[in-house]
Amino acid sequence: MVQKPVSSRPRGRPRAYDPDAALQAALETFWKRGLAGTSLDEIVAATGMNRPSLYAAFGDKRALYMKALARYQAASAEALRDALAADTSLADALTWIFERAIALYVSGEGPARGCFSVSTATTEAIEDPEIRQMVADGTLRLDQAFEARIGRAQAEGDLPASARPEALGALCSATIHTLAVRARAGTPAEALQELAAQAVEIICGSGSPKPR
Amino acid sequence: MVQKPVSSRPRGRPRAYDPDAALQAALETFWKRGLAGTSLDEIVAATGMNRPSLYAAFGDKRALYMKALARYQAASAEALRDALAADTSLADALTWIFERAIALYVSGEGPARGCFSVSTATTEAIEDPEIRQMVADGTLRLDQAFEARIGRAQAEGDLPASARPEALGALCSATIHTLAVRARAGTPAEALQELAAQAVEIICGSGSPKPR
DNA sequence: TTGATTTTGTACCGCGCCGCACGATATCCG
DNA sequence: CGGATATCGTGCGGCGCGGTACAAAATCAA
Secondary structure, three states, X not given: OOOOOOOOOOOOOOOOOOHHHHHHHHHHHHHHHOOOOOOHHHHHHHHOXXXXXXXXXXXXXXXXXXXXXXXXXXXXHHHHHHHHHOXXXXXXXXXXXXXXXXXXXXXXXXXOOOOHHXXXXXXXHOOOHHHHHHHHHHHXXXXXXXXXXXXHHHHOOOOOOOXXXXXXXXXXXXXXXXXXXXXXXXXXXXXXXXXXXXHHHHHHOOOOOOOO | OOOOOOOOOXXXXXXXXXXXXXXXXXXXXXXXXXXXXXXXXXXXXXXXXXXXXXXXXXXXXXXXXXXXXXXXXXXXXXXXXHHHHOXXXXXXXXXXXXXXXXHHHHXXXXXXXXXXXXXXXXXXXXXXHHHHHHHHHHHHHHHHHHHHHHHHHHHOOOOOOOOOHHHHHHHHHHHHHHHHHHHHOOOXXXXXXXXXXXXXXXXXXXXXXOOO
């Protein structure tokens, strides 16, 4: 993807900001306040950029929002993929994933942020078909990733043949969704962890064919 | 609560709007666009009221939003209570509740609205402690209502003694949450119904002690 | 009919919003 | 060193925002 080495600088005045860090800062601002609730001044303050630079780099506010959402989804999908591909039991993988999700949702200063996609993108999704499609795609990929891993567990005998990977995968996604909503509502991390543990038990222990 | 009969009209000029209908109209507007995304002009258009009347009747925009949220939560809680108190099996009650929730979430014109509390109130919850508390209270009551009904089912022998009402109740709430998120993301009603059916199966069929 | 009372409806104010024009600045190339 | 190039940063313009002042209108009590 990177075509030129870092040493070859482009022609004009060098930019005074790091586009990646700026996008991350914008993401965190949108994450808390949503698209409609965030002013450009707040983004300027968060990124340290000035408005014309923002505009030149990312387009208008909505375009910046969508780039931030894409970044968030890409990072989440990558973390999920890694966790599911790890050589651990299904229960351990799910426990790890939910644990990391909770840590992400309650991280940062102030009240818990929840999931960017669930908590604020859904708000915009109804009036914006593109954002709606992005949220839908993210949810679909979440379902499919869980379902594939669960199907693997079933094939390896860790789940009974009667288990339905599609249903259990959706249940994993539902757990993510409820964790996101509850985090945003102020539920403390410990309670979320307990809820996640219960979910893992229900998902993996439904019949518990291999008590190990 | 009502002190005077309807016939005794108050002193001055009669109001030209129905407060209840106006609050409902404001609720539907907020439901779609959220607090920050809704302008007072939109509320004026939706309610048919003019701005000073709005202000006199409900206070400022945030106060109106909170009244709308309280109304939504009260109506939801009442419907839930009725459905859970009905003399039906747990599975039938849950099926009915999820069915009604889906119908509510996809009702109205245009893209599905999802759940007011989940989709837009969570957005405001992080910056507004009062709204956060309202969302938290609603979620808690949802959990408790489900848990109580599941505990009853267990006591009546419809669930195995090993079932944990608290965990299963949270799972019911999680189903509501994921239905709300997915509806907002554009998932069609049929897919939501299938997901709800799978959830009922997992919740009630965990062990299936009474195959009836 | 007249005054008291409450709501209506228009019009407005100050403010913050988004997006951009434009000159200044810093770097690269020859 | 000088021209070319790309970004910086101030500043602003037009507009929509939330909230309110004020007079007209509609009702009740006397």
